[in-house]
Amino acid sequence: MKKWLLITAILLSFSDVRSQGRPNILWIVSEDNTTMLGSYGDQFATTPNLDKFAAESIRYKNAFSTAPVCAPSRNTLITGMYPPSLGTEHMRSVYPAPDFVKFFPRYLREAGYYTTNNAKKDYNTTDQLEAWDESSNKATYKNRKPGQPFFAVFNLNVSHESSLHEPVASLKHDPEKVPLPPYHPATTELKHDWAQYYDKLEEMDRQFAALLRELQDGGLAENTVVFYYADNGGVLARSKRFMYESGLHVPLIIHLPPKYAHLAKNKQGTVSDRLVTFLDFAPTVLSLVDIKIPDYMQGGAFLGKQQKPEPAYAYGFRGRMDERIDMSRSVRDKKYRYIRNYLPNKIYGQFLEYLWRAPSVKSWEDLYKAGKLNAVQSKFWEAKPAEELFDVETDPHNIHNLAEDPKYKAELVRLKKANDQWIRESKDIGFIPEAILYGIAKKTPLYDYARSGKYDFEKIITTADIATSRNPVHSKELIKRLSDPDPVVRYWAATGLTILKESSAKAPLIKVLSDPEVAVRIAAAEALYITGADKSAAVATLTDALKSANPYARLQALNVLDLTGKDAKPALDLVKKIADQKAEMFDYDVRAAKVLVERVGKEE
Template sequence: MQMNKLTRKILFAILAIALHPSVKAQDRPNILWIVSEDNTILLGNYGDKFATTPNLDQFATESIRYKNAFSTAPVCAPSRNTLITGMYPPSLGTEHMRSTYPSPAFVKFFPKYLREAGYYTTNNAKKDYNTTDQPDAWDESSNKATYKNRKPGQPFFAVFNLNVSHESSLHEPLPALKHDPEKVTLPPYHPATPELKHDWAQYYDKLEEMDRQFGKLLQELKDEGLAENTIVFYYADNGGVLARSKRFMYESGLHVPLIVHLPPKYAHLAAQKQGSVSDRLVTFLDFAPTVLSLVDIKVPDYMQGGAFLGKQQQPEPQYAFGFRGRMDERIDMSRSVRDKQFRYIRNYLPNKIYGQYLEYLWRAPSVKSWEDLYKAGKLNAVQSKFWEPKPAEELFDVDADPHNVHNLAGDPQYKKELERLRKANEQWIRSYKDVGFIPEAIIYEIAKTTPLYDYARSSKYNFEKIAAIADLASSRNAANTQALIKALGDTDPSVRYWGATGLTVLKAGSGKGALQKALKDPEPAVRIAAAEALYVTGADKPGAITTLADALKSDNPYARLQALNILDLTGKDAAPAIAEAEKISVQKAEMFDYDIRAAKVLLNNFRNSK
């Protein structure tokens, strides 16, 4: 008996379902993330005429290019923590570079949700998620991982990380370059040293190679016959990469390229047409919710961003928020708010210069060439600023000042904007109970038993009081002196820490007795902060150095690091601490080697100070 056409179609459909039980999952799009490292918007499609990026330029003509996309931190690990969790690291206690403090139990790395829905998840190969790993988020995670290993017809979420443009690509100068160093347009904050011109040209060479690798991955997708079923994201993991970009709270550190292509069958999942430019504010907080929205998985309530594509799109946010904590071996703390015209930065440790010595950053020849000119007094005011202490607040009109060199915070004409953005920052840090106001030496101890997110929502975290005193401490207002001295007697060690830190910021001569009493505080972070204040004010240098040297014996690596950061500024006065610093310099790393790096720097600077 012969089957008619309709019967054959029905039988084939039944057979297809039997062979591929996840047919419903197959209707969902594949998602491909191509992630470059350490580059801001230095691409042809973003208007950079010196860049050689033909593959990305063509891709942008067929995609949605986002002009206002931002990483949450100007460095990789904290930013990747945001990407993988959909949460803001200062709410999790994961803001400090490579600290691996645990997340609360309910937080899943978002690829887990895709795996549970039948997706094949693959990561090639960088993780660096700045918290306890969740390896079961991936079917594969290695430098050989590929979506090609999935089951027939199985949808995939695949990440490819292109590290050719990473900061390390500038550690060794190349003898021959494609981009001419003499034709590089330097930003106004960089002097035209041969090293800076060379490093800039070498960086553009690396971006050209990154573009080639991007094109290869895109062609591979087409060759596999998957282009029409795959939504492709291209973005960078933070800005970069020469000094004053990566790690710093400017456009050069936080503004990232983002280009998303949705093939015709999924074009309805975007509010804009392919080939258009979106001015929507987007941050890394929004990426996890957006992927889940695109594949029709409910976005968990705990995620703090909002989907900008898919069925669960959220209204555009008014602001994009950013943060900085400790970067490698150097301690600092800033928060930032960006709208479509202005960037506001709040510096909570303004006494620390922007350009603190950082061993990894200084491997690029350009950094020392810049520093040498500053020490020789050969820079103008804009070029010198990087080597000097910070103001408490910074405000930049990004449209008029894309390089963020003209601080408008003290200009009466911009008072309204300053107050609006200052208030937005205050409301934001309060809304998620920012735990970055707790010194890391204390965070380290808390995290041994309790995720910081949970701690912040307990009665133990006095956020309002701590944030208020931190605001006073960092404001550079001498009228706050007595309040800071009073804070040294508070029951909360974080309040006491900020009281001492505020006296350091002000270089206040008063408060000597309270600070000397704080040298015996039960909390190491407070003792060290009090020692710093006594040293910089000259009130009790011997007592300060004795306390700092004793702190190097602590079994808390971040107490040691805090002390080393201060001792590095004391020159030959650090002599009583040198024996302990030598012991640290040869020890094995407990977690990461930041206290070891800082000890080696101290030893080198001490020898050079004699």
């Protein structure tokens, strides 16, 4: 008996040594909030616990989500890869990653760590259950073996967008004193939602403190590196889902206890201006625990033994958000944010059923429709420019677009070049319309397809660039490319004619209505409708597309039909059938159909 007790003691001692050699890692993640904390200079915020934590930790002033929404940004976090290179940029598209991509907690688990997730996954790709020892709302590092190091994630949902869907009667923060951004008019609903959101952040701060206290009470603080960050910006309209600072700039505060302080170049209690994105989080955790970083990861560690030099730029992206199709890319350095809008014909404020559940959004829209907004407040409800450039130091709300200002031409060219280089290096597959991606993904991971030689990247990127530049000089070339052998090229050519409202392309566009690829037919129909060249043929083609078995083709058609108002009536029976469906996983075409039924009904 004594012999077994001795062996057990030796094993526990070995585990303790292992734990001391490799730190525990605790992630505390809040949802849908940008840098609205006292430690980041927000004087209206009530976040004393996070402010105290920041004073004793490293606060990163230039940390960014790669996407302004949860699922694609979490895909970046869990893979260490850029979703447009994986084909996982679209909201809850769940396309598979290639076999070699492991959710990074699996590397820790294989190295002896106990890995837990409480409780949100939402990784926008096929799940990998082997990444976690526990993943549920009861998961906790407390269930590990004695002395076993852990990696634990706790997700604080209290600040999520849904917290604004129902107004509360009693508020702690005064709506009449709440600081509004210049793009929001001072409606009663907006003031209330902002105040309610600050209340939710205060509660989030208390929940953060409880998790930290639990760590300290367990005697684990001195062996644990603690990350606090938000999963994307947010949460009122024009923040979450949008490519501005309010959607992409996130708080990041990291505490390294004294025994691990040497793993950071910054001292605790200081501020780092290093550019950091979610691409860097997976390699950083592996670096902290001294596990070799896989070569496929696209970010760079900023802590630990495998630190990389600071990147020159932070990259961001936007694909489809819920039921609305859009596409943008962004580049950020320490002073400027550049945004390239690849569907500039789409207004910023496309109707999203989930976003509109907040009372404030409709109040803003109603004032626009009544013509009671100034130019800054109206912009959200209008079409986008192809390019945007903001000086984030002097214009933190991103309301003064400098892209056409000659004084900033050098910066515009530099950042545009950085964007072009990045989409090429990452083989950004987001330029393929999702109705086509959907079919490809059934046969092969989209990452592999992009590198198979079948993706004519240069021709597609060149076509997308001229199609979305809003330059009429490209009209003839776009008409020519309507007959290109590549359907993605044909799609962008038709889209470019929509953006330019090129009415002289009627004959070639009508020919494309017989294209073998449904996404191309829909794009041609949109051009014919928007230019007024043949509205009846356009609506007939869109109506036929609703019969497709491809849900993203149906969604693409519904997005266009939503622009046609009462002209959509011939499609209404099919739209109603889609609206009545009960989809288990994919319901965005159902959402779009329900909205269209309601809108057409109002116009009758």
